[in-house]
Amino acid sequence: MRRLATTDPGFDAALAALLADRATAIDVSEAVAAIIARVRAEGDAALIDLTARFDRFPLTETTLHIGATEIGAAVAAVPAAQRAALDRAATRIETFHRAQMPADLAFTDETGARLGLRWGPLDAVGIYVPGGKAAYPSSVLMNAIPARIAGVSRIAMCVPTPDGVTNPLVLAAAHRAGVTEIYRVGGAQAVAALAYGTARIAPVDRIVGPGNAYVAEAKRLVFGRVGIDSIAGPSEVLVIADAAQNPDHVALDLLAQAEHDEAAQAILITDDAGFADAVAETIARVLKTLPRSAVAGASWRDHGAIVLVRNLDEATAIANRIAPEHLQIMTADPARDFARIRHAGAVFLGRHTPEAIGDYIAGPNHVLPTSGTARFASGLSVYDFLKRTTWAELDAASLATIGPSAVTLAEAEGLGAHARSVAIRLEA
Amino acid sequence: MRRLATTDPGFDAALAALLADRATAIDVSEAVAAIIARVRAEGDAALIDLTARFDRFPLTETTLHIGATEIGAAVAAVPAAQRAALDRAATRIETFHRAQMPADLAFTDETGARLGLRWGPLDAVGIYVPGGKAAYPSSVLMNAIPARIAGVSRIAMCVPTPDGVTNPLVLAAAHRAGVTEIYRVGGAQAVAALAYGTARIAPVDRIVGPGNAYVAEAKRLVFGRVGIDSIAGPSEVLVIADAAQNPDHVALDLLAQAEHDEAAQAILITDDAGFADAVAETIARVLKTLPRSAVAGASWRDHGAIVLVRNLDEATAIANRIAPEHLQIMTADPARDFARIRHAGAVFLGRHTPEAIGDYIAGPNHVLPTSGTARFASGLSVYDFLKRTTWAELDAASLATIGPSAVTLAEAEGLGAHARSVAIRLEA
Numbered sequence: 013m014r015r016l017a018t019t020d021p022g023f024d025a026a027l028a029a030l031l032a033d034r035a036t037a038i039d040v041s042e043a044v045a046a047i048i049a050r051v052r053a054e055g056d057a058a059l060i061d062l063t064a065r066f067d068r069f070p071l072t073e074t075t076l077h078i079g080a081t082e083i084g085a086a087v088a089a090v091p092a093a094q095r096a097a098l099d100r101a102a103t104r105i106e107t108f109h110r111a112q113m114p115a116d117l118a119f120t121d122e123t124g125a126r127l128g129l130r131w132g133p134l135d136a137v138g139i140y141v142p143g144g145k146a147a148y149p150s151s152v153l154m155n156a157i158p159a160r161i162a163g164v165s166r167i168a169m170c171v172p173t174p175d176g177v178t179n180p181l182v183l184a185a186a187h188r189a190g191v192t193e194i195y196r197v198g199g200a201q202a203v204a205a206l207a208y209g210t211a212r213i214a215p216v217d218r219i220v221g222p223g224n225a226y227v228a229e230a231k232r233l234v235f236g237r238v239g240i241d242s243i244a245g246p247s248e249v250l251v252i253a254d255a256a257q258n259p260d261h262v263a264l265d266l267l268a269q270a271e272h273d274e275a276a277q278a279i280l281i282t283d284d285a286g287f288a289d290a291v292a293e294t295i296a297r298v299l300k301t302l303p304r305s306a307v308a309g310a311s312w313r314d315h316g317a318i319v320l321v322r323n324l325d326e327a328t329a330i331a332n333r334i335a336p337e338h339l340q341i342m343t344a345d346p347a348r349d350f351a352r353i354r355h356a357g358a359v360f361l362g363r364h365t366p367e368a369i370g371d372y373i374a375g376p377n378h379v380l381p382t383s384g385t386a387r388f389a390s391g392l393s394v395y396d397f398l399k400r401t402t403w404a405e406l407d408a409a410s411l412a413t414i415g416p417s418a419v420t421l422a423e424a425e426g427l428g429a430h431a432r433s434v435a436i437r438l439e440a
Numbered sequence: 441m442r443r444l445a446t447t448d449p450g451f452d453a454a455l456a457a458l459l460a461d462r463a464t465a466i467d468v469s470e471a472v473a474a475i476i477a478r479v480r481a482e483g484d485a486a487l488i489d490l491t492a493r494f495d496r497f498p499l500t501e502t503t504l505h506i507g508a509t510e511i512g513a514a515v516a517a518v519p520a521a522q523r524a525a526l527d528r529a530a531t532r533i534e535t536f537h538r539a540q541m542p543a544d545l546a547f548t549d550e551t552g553a554r555l556g557l558r559w560g561p562l563d564a565v566g567i568y569v570p571g572g573k574a575a576y577p578s579s580v581l582m583n584a585i586p587a588r589i590a591g592v593s594r595i596a597m598c599v600p601t602p603d604g605v606t607n608p609l610v611l612a613a614a615h616r617a618g619v620t621e622i623y624r625v626g627g628a629q630a631v632a633a634l635a636y637g638t639a640r641i642a643p644v645d646r647i648v649g650p651g652n653a654y655v656a657e658a659k660r661l662v663f664g665r666v667g668i669d670s671i672a673g674p675s676e677v678l679v680i681a682d683a684a685q686n687p688d689h690v691a692l693d694l695l696a697q698a699e700h701d702e703a704a705q706a707i708l709i710t711d712d713a714g715f716a717d718a719v720a721e722t723i724a725r726v727l728k729t730l731p732r733s734a735v736a737g738a739s740w741r742d743h744g745a746i747v748l749v750r751n752l753d754e755a756t757a758i759a760n761r762i763a764p765e766h767l768q769i770m771t772a773d774p775a776r777d778f779a780r781i782r783h784a785g786a787v788f789l790g791r792h793t794p795e796a797i798g799d800y801i802a803g804p805n806h807v808l809p810t811s812g813t814a815r816f817a818s819g820l821s822v823y824d825f826l827k828r829t830t831w832a833e834l835d836a837a838s839l840a841t842i843g844p845s846a847v848t849l850a851e852a853e854g855l856g857a858h859a860r861s862v863a864i865r866l867e868a
Contacts, residue, residue: 360831
């Protein structure tokens with residue numbers, strides 16, 4: 013864990029070093045390109061062979077699809093309290109995403125031209141769900157629910173079952189989110205199947221969901237053939253807290269981020285050195301008691317930081333430089349400080365809003381832009397599953413009013429047929 | 441030009457062949473990666489050297505930036521009629537894009553939790569404008585105006601001036617669109633400069649605008665470091681027209697698309713064989729009289745098509761399969777037929793709305809998804825220059841209501857610190 017202060021000489025360079033890319037760069041592009049080529053050439057047979065190799069599971073054409081019976085059994089195997097929590101989370105996520113749905117635009121302007129913009133859902137979406145250690149039922153809800161609210165009629169989910177192990181809560185989450193088309197396949201081969209289709213898996217229009225380096229590279233390679241969501245890096249949180257906060261709470265908020273991944277990053281910015289000390293001490297003490305203490309300890313040791321600022325305006329300025337995925341603002345006037353934030357994926361205001369609430373149940377999406385990409389990117393939303401069609405309908409009068417300018421510009425650009433397609437209609 | 445009919449045996453395969461990828465696939469990734477590496481290492485010196493090599497122009501550090509004097513002279517050199525047309529187009533594009541601006545979301549739910557979503561502009565955007573034959577002032581308006589309406593405070597434009605030739609109308613369009621930061625540099629080196637910055641060009645957050653294969657590959661390679669718009673393929677139009685339309689108008693609409701590029705594609709779908717013949721005859725006749733007859737002729741010959749359908753429901757079904765960039769619906773009831781369209785970039789309704797009106801002056805954007813990507817992608821809009829930050833603010837009561845479910849889910853996912861960061865706040 014590094015401690016920085018804005019009064020340090022060399023603070024800017026130290027902050028830049030802290031934020032240097034944490035993603036482990038392994039080049040898997042050749043291996044992934046080969047997998048995609050095999051799936052395109054051999055279809056389901058490639059999926060079966062690659063699943064045997066990578067997931068040590070003897071997939072067959074009939075077990076590729078996880079049927080309703082198996083899903084029903086998984087749902088029944090989930091303890092009632094977990095089912096109830098999943099349902100409450102799903103309901104809240106549905107409410108928030110329904111509130112996001114945009115309205116169509118249509119108006120007639122002063123020339124009589126009718127203009128508009130119509131939103132419509134994608135036909136088919138693929139959701140990738142990791143197996144193994146990163147199998148998060150909450151992510152199934154966060155990916156599938158916005159697609160369903162947007163009106164996507166076909167949602168196909170791929171989830172690997174390494175060594176044949178299925179996570180019942182993942183299937184229960186899919187069931188609650190209304191996903192019925194689920195395939196037992198993962199990795200780059202799953203992405204290839206979703207993008208190009210096989211005999212048993214029809215192709216989709218967009219693929220979303222987190223995954224390892226192979227999945228990320230496969231999404232990058234099929235981009236253009238289908239849409240993809242952004243390639244997520246390691247997760248991160250920035251907590252801005254003043255001395256009036258409970259240091260034990262803040263320590264747990266930072267550790268909640270650190271326990272995700274050794275490459276995760278948790279940063280505290282505070283204007284009080286004593287508070288910084290108190291948080292650091294709690295973290296050192298609590299770390300040992302966590303179920304994932306090794307992961308959280310490595311993250312905090314290698315990427316954690318406490319930044320001491322002179323005042324909260326410095327804090328918000330640094331936050332804008334970081335453009336964090338998650339930002340907790342625990343200050344006397346969180347609304348005031350939030351108004352100064354230009355770049356953040358999701359913001360959690362006040363002492364009663366730990367970031368973990370947003371991971372599960374607040375309602376906003378937990379799939380968010382990482383590594384400073386909140387400068388230009390946004391979290392997952394219904395917009396990821398909608399597209400816009402603009403339209404125009406002129407009558408003879410409106411064309412007579414605005415057409416001549418189009419002719420002038422088309423001629424200036426040397427596009428004679430453009431000009432004549434308008435001019436011929438002005439002659440009548 | 442191919443003529444197909446839905447009654448043909450093998451129609452589906454013939455349509456698929458017609459739509460096969462028209463993009464010329466030249467692999468420039470190594471060359472582009474080398475250019476990007478040079479710009480990152482050498483900065484403006486690399487821009488100067490590469491501009492001498494590729495654009496045959498002796499750029500210097502002082503002529504890199506196109507100053508206000510030069511822009512003013514260019515504006516003055518543009519004929520008044522063109523300036524007026526540009527102004528009318530800009531005003532209409534501004535109106536349409538202002539109408540798109542989304543509203544923030546904020547509500548308090550039944551637990552007392554306050555939730556919301558806030559839109560904000562990107563800080564800095566780069567606009568790439570091709571030089572040479574594809575230098576379109578209209579594209580400057582279409583790229584820059586949505587950024588300015590979205591509230592982007594810094595818009596940096598790069599435009600090459602091959603052999604020192606500047607297009608005054610391009611500079612006039614930039615001026616009208618409010619762009620004041622313009623650099624005389626193009627190609628992959630311009631994209632690299634915008635993404636990574638040099639001494640004289642500060643980096644941006646997102647790069648938009650059309651370009652050749654080098655520019656497209658450079659955008660692909662810097663994606664992640666910055667946001668990019670979609671990689672555009674050759675342009676295309678689909679016209680659905682019945683026998684009541686004027687075949688001369690339809691012929692010019694198809695040729696307007698064909699004259700863009702040898703790889704452009706113009707397709708007519710009609711339910712009347714005689715109308716199809718009349719359009720084909722007009723095209724053959726008019727082609728010879730066009731300023732760009734060689735280009736339009738090659739496009740129509742190699743990629744043009746007339747598809748005869750039994751009825752308009754077949755026409756809209758084929759349109760959905762094509763997912764065209766531009767769609768003209770010239771039928772007795774365009775609104776009825778438009779309601780059946782699920783995938784199209786921009787739609788032009790009725791006999792008085794040629795697609796060329798949308799290229800210049802209707803108001804909707806002319807930067808649109810090509811090659812069937814309208815299945816999942818949308819035209820350029822203010823959304824390309826905005827991002828969303830979601831937020832949540834709970835009080836003790838709302839946390840007490842929904843917190844326990846978050847604890848249950850965090851424990852089920854094995855994330856102990858997540859669970860404890862919520863649970864500790866429930867103890868008080």
